[in-house]
Amino acid sequence: ILAFTPAYASPEQKRGESVGTATDIYSLGRILERVLLPPLRGLRRREVLAIVARATAEVEEQRYASAESL
Numbered sequence: 919i920l921a922f923t924p925a926y927a928s929p930e931q932k933r934g935e936s937v938g939t940a941t942d943i944y945s946l947g948r949i950l951e952r953v954l955l956p957p958l959r960g961l962r963r964r965e966v967l968a969i970v971a972r973a974t975a976e977v978e979e980q981r982y983a984s985a986e987s988l
Contacts, residue, residue, distance in 0.1 A: 929976055940978035943988055947973025947981075 922931050928944035931937050951970045958966055973988055975981050982988040 930978060939984060940981050943973050943981045943985065946985060946988060
């Protein structure tokens with residue numbers, strides 16, 4: 919049985935593949951996107967968008983290696 923929140927689940931999680939740190943990083947990126955982006959404008963918004971883009975990259979190896987790195 920697969921159990922996850924679709925809006926925060928990584929691509930590999932949705933496919934039913936094994937999960938790990940990269941899956942957590944993806945979910946953290948989605949949370950950052952939802953919490954931090956709405957009030958931001960200008961340069962700060964672009965900076966956070968870049969962080970979110972890396973954290974939520976489709977390919978696991980392109981994401982941050984750890985929550986500390988994020």
